[in-house]
Amino acid sequence: MESWLQEAVEACALKDCHASVHDLLDCFCGQFSVVPVAIPKVTQQAAQDWLSFRRPGQWFTTEPHSHHGLMAWWRGHGILFYNKQTKAPEQRFTVVHEVAHFVLEEWVPRRRALSVFGPEILPVLDGERAPSPEEALTLFFEQVPLNLSMDLMARDESGGYASRDIVLAEHRADRVALELLAPVEQVLPLVKQLSREAAINSLRFQFHLPMEKATEYVDGLRRRLRVSSFSIAEFLGVEEG
Structure with missing residues (x-):
């Protein structure tokens, strides 16, 4: 943080x-x-x-x-x-x-x-x-x-x-x-484990976020996870599965 x-x-x-x-x-x-x-x-x-x-x-x-x-x-x-x-x-x-x-x-x-x-x-x-x-x-x-x-x-x-x-x-x-x-340490596992739609719904109903903000939050974390995964794979010289 x-x-x-x-x-x-x-x-x-x-x-x-x-x-x-x-x-x-x-x-x-x-x-x-x-x-x-x-x-x-x-x-x-x-x-x-x-x-x-x-x-x-x-x-x-x-x-x-x-x-x-x-x-x-x-x-x-x-x-x-x-x-x-x-x-x-x-x-x-x-x-x-x-x-x-x-x-x-x-x-x-x-x-x-x-x-x-x-x-x-x-x-x-x-x-x-x-x-x-x-x-x-x-x-x-x-x-x-x-x-x-x-x-x-x-x-x-x-x-x-x-x-x-x-x-x-x-x-x-x-x-x-x-x-x-919706602390990121609680939200990140949901974003990793669930589909985009399921994660958005979880943030809406579990953390009571408005639809717009739940969507922005999930999409932002998904982008960061993709960048992180790509960087690690690139560093190790391996292809993502």
Whole structure:
């Protein structure tokens, strides 16, 4: 497991991958400063309206896109919006995916920066001032991202992700969510032993993953297994049976 993935998974400290939506929220809200908000339709405008009523300001670009969930954060605190009308598998994955964004994009960088600089770095993390050249160099070498205000909601004209950085952020949040809800050490034997369709169904019913994510997970592991098998066979100079 990559170090960034292991760090995020350990931070989330989820003990039961089969937990209900309610139990997931209890776990994450106890672990982090996150407030869950269930609304019937999740859009930037709906989240903007909810937030600006309580704390005036422009939190999101109000593009007319619907989402399964949104996460807003400010100074180490998060607000998790999720659609209370979707089915349980979608709700579960959405909650964990959005919490993963908070952990990866806000919680881990803040903790790492504070461990290096102490509280004097807070104005930088909170967007009140730019880092000094010395701070910027140290943050770079400590692998603390400086794009803490990246707009993960930005989309292009066709509705796709607006930048490669957003694509990478979404992929990383998915990786964390999958590892928490369906740990690879439990899923890999199923992928090895079962047909593609049977493995997908097992992830849907045993681990309660949405169909789309179960399919992506199985296909991704099958590709990695083929590459691994080919590399070993090539190294040994033998043909696969």
